[in-house]
Amino acid sequence: MWAEKLRIRKNNVIADLYPLTKLWIAALYALCVLILGTMKIDGYPVYMMAAFLVVPILALLSGIFKKFLNVYKGIFTLCLFILVVQALLIKSEEIVWGFKLFGNFTINVYKGGLQKGLDLSFNIMNIASILAWFFQTTENKELVYALEKKGMSPKASYVFLSTLQMIKVLQHNSRVIMNAQQARGVETEGNLFVRARAFLPSMVPLIMGSIANTEERVLTLESKGFSVKCKKTHIFDVVPSGNERTAMIIAVTITILVVVWRVLAWVL
């Protein structure tokens, strides 16, 4: 009954796919992006740029659009920044666009810089956003246990999951400590310098506490048979939804089409 209860079910066909299938889809997408990136029109990676629309659509179809958009904003800002920096700083022969700021100080956008900038920023955007899609449709423990079933060591799962949980706990503890520091009159708000000065002493008890406790933690794991060499049971189970084959066929077909297209464009 608990095994049933713990099972993670999503009411969306795509999101509900097996974690490793989604990982494959993400990897194939990244491969397609890289291939498309080699096809340029007038030196611009136009096809790869167009591919950036795929992930938001995928997110929409997976029923996570709102959540996705939040992360996407961040990725977008970062990529825009990269694009601007590259376009302005990498010099080449041809100037695409130049304007006078004042006197004879001009800002020039060079063609080479623009090409490199678009290449890099759209690559990052495509790959970061497909990862965002993957992690937003997959819970950490689903991924970890799916990998463990494929032969990953339980120790690796433990490190991964406990680190993620520990980060949450540390965040909570540091907030508690910060509040205590504040109550003692230590300034924890204000500019970066003030905050850093408050932050550092608050980290000391936090880190000392975590180190001092590792011995007990290790021995507790030992007491619960963690290092026993036998096949472990998992009450929490990740199970395929049944649509994995179809999803893989679609993803592989698209990838093959992209490859064929690339080869044809090359040969012809």
Next chain:
Amino acid sequence: MGVVIELRNVTYSYPLADKPAIKDVSLKVEEGKFYGVIGKNGSGKTTLCSIIRGFAPSFFKGELEGEVLLYGKPMSEYDQGELALHMGYVFQNPFNQISGVKETVFEEVAFGLENFGVPVEEIEERVMDIMKLTKIDHLAEQHPFELSGGQQQRLALASILVLEPDIMVIDEPTSQLDPEGTESVFEIISQLKKARKTVILVEHKVDLIAEYADEIFVLNDGELIKSGDKHDVLTDVSLLDHGVQLPQMAVLGHRLRKRGLNLDYIPITEKEAKDVIGRLIYREAQ
């Protein structure tokens, strides 16, 4: 009753320590008995537990002289898995005993059984039973980190008890808890006594030891300075010189005797005190 654990002239030093933490200790632990371990801070109680559980020297390293036997076989001949099934160990700080990889109390309790590869149906049954026994069944779906200290310590006990060890080593389980939490933990410990488990409990609250233990080990500076039946040990005023507290009732008993009252024995629990005083009044009345 059979001897389950025996220490013969055990001296143990932690690595780099200039003096041993346990000095020439010999003791026997018998099946189904409840042992209290007392002694002031730093007297070696936790170290003794580590030796009994086999963590010292295998985990802590350091140097151990003498013999440690579990069911008559040297401790070093057991592997960690076997030891985990024979002996449960519960630490002082409940927070550190949470695995940190489970999102519900139910799964946390089940963790040990998962490691031993117990089938899912059996896990569910055993976990449900233990959660009822430790009164955390209503918390089954909560996140382990969200529990109160007392609840976390009951969770720590549950996640060891579920492995059904014959011997439980429990090191100051209530030192971080408020009176309410302490009481809830002792309720469980009394269940262990009823179930005739072999229990080795380190506890500062000597009144509780007087209530539950059968025999007592008293440590001072790494030496076993007294051991035996709880009445013999807990009424021995010479222990006061070693920073060991006696139960309130024993102190009261000694004072009454000093005042010339003819108590037939020194009580260590409230119930005994009522008995003794009741009989005294009866005798006086005659």
